[in-house]
Amino acid sequence: MQIPFFKQAAPFQLLQGKMTGHGELSRWKCFNGKWKMTAREGEKKIEKILYPTDGSKTAERAMHFAIYIAKATGAKIIILSVGELPFLHGAQSGLESQVSSQIKSVARDVAHKAKREATKYGIEARERIEMGDPSGKIVEVAKKEKVDAIVMGTQGTTGLARVIIGSVADRVIREADCPVILVPLKGSRTTF
Numbered sequence: 001m002q003i004p005f006f007k008q009a010a011p012f013q014l015l016q017g018k019m020t021g022h023g024e025l026s027r028w029k030c031f032n033g034k035w036k037m038t039a040r041e042g043e044k045k046i047e048k049i050l051y052p053t054d055g056s057k058t059a060e061r062a063m064h065f066a067i068y069i070a071k072a073t074g075a076k077i078i079i080l081s082v083g084e085l086p087f088l089h090g091a092q093s094g095l096e097s098q099v100s101s102q103i104k105s106v107a108r109d110v111a112h113k114a115k116r117e118a119t120k121y122g123i124e125a126r127e128r129i130e131m132g133d134p135s136g137k138i139v140e141v142a143k144k145e146k147v148d149a150i151v152m153g154t155q156g157t158t159g160l161a162r163v164i165i166g167s168v169a170d171r172v173i174r175e176a177d178c179p180v181i182l183v184p185l186k187g188s189r190t191t192f
Contacts, residue, residue, distance in 0.1 A: 046073040050147040052080040052138045052172075055110040058153030062183035063114055066151040069181075070123045075148070077125040079114045080141050082134040083107035104131060135171035142176055151181045 051066040053059040070077050083103035111127040118125035128145075130137040142150055155166035173180050 046075045046148045048147040049075050049077045050142050050150045051077050052152050053114050058155050058185040062153040065183050067121050077118050079111050079127045081107040081111035082137045083131045135168045138172050139175045149179045154182045154184045
């Protein structure tokens with residue numbers, strides 16, 4: 001099954017130079033008719049990818065990049081959906097548990113949808129639902145799960161975006177201990 005917006009090509013054409021930082025075809029090996037990217041001696045293989053999603057179009061586009069990387073490396077995807085509670089005060093504070101439950105339900109639905117997409121392409125994926133500040137939770141989960149990379153969209157569902165990238169992505173880049181791959185909503189490139 002072809003991953004949306006990726007042309008049919010040999011793996012070395014798709015990842016040459018851009019993804020790995022090297023143009024070495026020797027990193028690609030064919031196992032039982034399937035191409036896999038291999039790590040060089042001394043390099044850590046990508047085994048776990050964290051994919052944070054809020055269900056936005058940008059996040060959906062990032063999902064396909066995460067799937068492609070997972071297929072190329074044999075990695076598993078951890079799908080993270082973070083429900084962010086609004087600040088409630090006064091009479092509204094009594095609604096907190098009801099609002100929390102609804103937000104968690106939406107986060108769960110978003111994660112389920114992403115997992116279905118990943119498994120459709122034969123990728124092993126699991127869901128993780130968290131409540132709190134999205135950027136903080138992404139960094140926290142990345143550390144706890146010891147992921148090898150984070151693949152996420154540049155901007156989420158809110159219209160309040162920074163000049164170049166969203167504030168969540170900006171904070172994740174600054175605080176994460178692993179590589180972060182940001183995927184914009186729009187782009188002329190359909191391959192790496």
